[in-house]
Amino acid sequence: MNKEFITEIISRAVKDYGFRQVVLYNIEGINEYIETTEQIPSELIKIIEKKINPALSELPVPVEPKDQKAIINDILFLLNDSID
Amino acid sequence: MLTDKIAIVTGGADGIGKAIVQELAQQGAKVILADRNVILGEQVTKTFNDNKLDVEFQKMDISKSIDVINFFKIIKEKFDVFDILINNAGIYVKTGKVTETSELEWNLSIQTNLTGTFLCCKYGIPLMEQKGGSIVNISSGSGIKGSYNAAAYGVTKAGIIHLTKTASLEFANKNIRVNCVVPGLIDTQQSRGSTGSAEAFKKWEAGIPMQRAGKTNEIAPLVTFLCTNGASYITGSEFQINGGSLA
Numbered sequence: 001m002n003k004e005f006i007t008e009i010i011s012r013a014v015k016d017y018g019f020r021q022v023v024l025y026n027i028e029g030i031n032e033y034i035e036t037t038e039q040i041p042s043e044l045i046k047i048i049e050k051k052i053n054p055a056l057s058e059l060p061v062p063v064e065p066k067d068q069k070a071i072i073n074d075i076l077f078l079l080n081d082s083i084d
Numbered sequence: 085m086l087t088d089k090i091a092i093v094t095g096g097a098d099g100i101g102k103a104i105v106q107e108l109a110q111q112g113a114k115v116i117l118a119d120r121n122v123i124l125g126e127q128v129t130k131t132f133n134d135n136k137l138d139v140e141f142q143k144m145d146i147s148k149s150i151d152v153i154n155f156f157k158i159i160k161e162k163f164d165v166f167d168i169l170i171n172n173a174g175i176y177v178k179t180g181k182v183t184e185t186s187e188l189e190w191n192l193s194i195q196t197n198l199t200g201t202f203l204c205c206k207y208g209i210p211l212m213e214q215k216g217g218s219i220v221n222i223s224s225g226s227g228i229k230g231s232y233n234a235a236a237y238g239v240t241k242a243g244i245i246h247l248t249k250t251a252s253l254e255f256a257n258k259n260i261r262v263n264c265v266v267p268g269l270i271d272t273q274q275s276r277g278s279t280g281s282a283e284a285f286k287k288w289e290a291g292i293p294m295q296r297a298g299k300t301n302e303i304a305p306l307v308t309f310l311c312t313n314g315a316s317y318i319t320g321s322e323f324q325i326n327g328g329s330l331a
Binding site: 019022026032034 | 121145147175177178188195274
């Protein structure tokens with residue numbers, strides 16, 4: 001699991017309400033459809049569920065384009081200690 | 085009108101599904117509100133109960149086969165049979181052109197919208213065969229007309245229309261009617277979220293002949309009608325509600 005991939009997942013979850021629902025309620029389902037080498041480790045899934053999802057579930061709908069970058073950075077900051 | 089009927093609404097915690105739950109319950113049905121969002125599902129159910137509506141929450145993620153199987157096991161144990169199934173749950177994952185759509189985006193869309201609806205039919209219909217009943221699948225205008233950058237979503241919604249027609253043929257002799265409601269742009273979290281900005285949503289609305297998005301309570305009455313005796317000879321049909329978008 002590299003930092004770019006998890007950044008992409010968080011970015012998508014902020015920008016795309018539909019993808020956000022997947023992260024919120026079925027993040028382990030993402031692993032079913034991606035290469036084994038890119039799969040989200042179970043420990044990171046737990047961290048996302050614990051630290052990220054509460055923030056994602058509070059986001060406005062939609063997140064306006066002008067606000068997206070700052071929100072993505074804020075959410076990624078929550079993960080800083082957990083990804084390489 | 086629906087007294088003594090037991091209804092199941094997938095994706096019932098929000099948007100169109102929530103409005104359908106309310107309408108069915110107001111017409112006298114006992115409604116099982118199924119959703120994967122437990123917090124919202126329980127909260128919405130409590131509000132309905134506070135308003136004297138007979139609604140019960142049951143967690144189900146239709147994208148997971150085991151969830152669907154377990155859900156209908158619980159329904160079988162509790163009620164033995166049921167009368168009405170509204171396959172409403174679905175997601176819209178943003179994609180690019182066909183060539184830009186990732187396999188992840190494609191599979192997530194198919195698994196939830198199409199496979200999820202199929203699974204609910206596969207495991208739900210056996211509990212309807214004894215008494216007969218009504219199934220209403222919720223599709224989308226994208227399932228009828230091509231939409232830019234929405235191949236995955238559109239294919240799932242077109243598939244739902246076809247699933248409707250096939251199931252209607254296969255179970256007409258069991259008095260199970262299967263119909264499809266095809267909404268256009270409806271003002272929900274999902275449609276606002278998928279447009280990407282308030283400005284883009286307004287532009288979409290401006291392109292509709294009636295120049296506005298529909299409301300969830302403009303979908304629920306037709307869905308409910310299709311579940312009543314008034315619709316007793318209607319099956320295998322699709323009904324568009326879109327402010328004239330596909331006229």
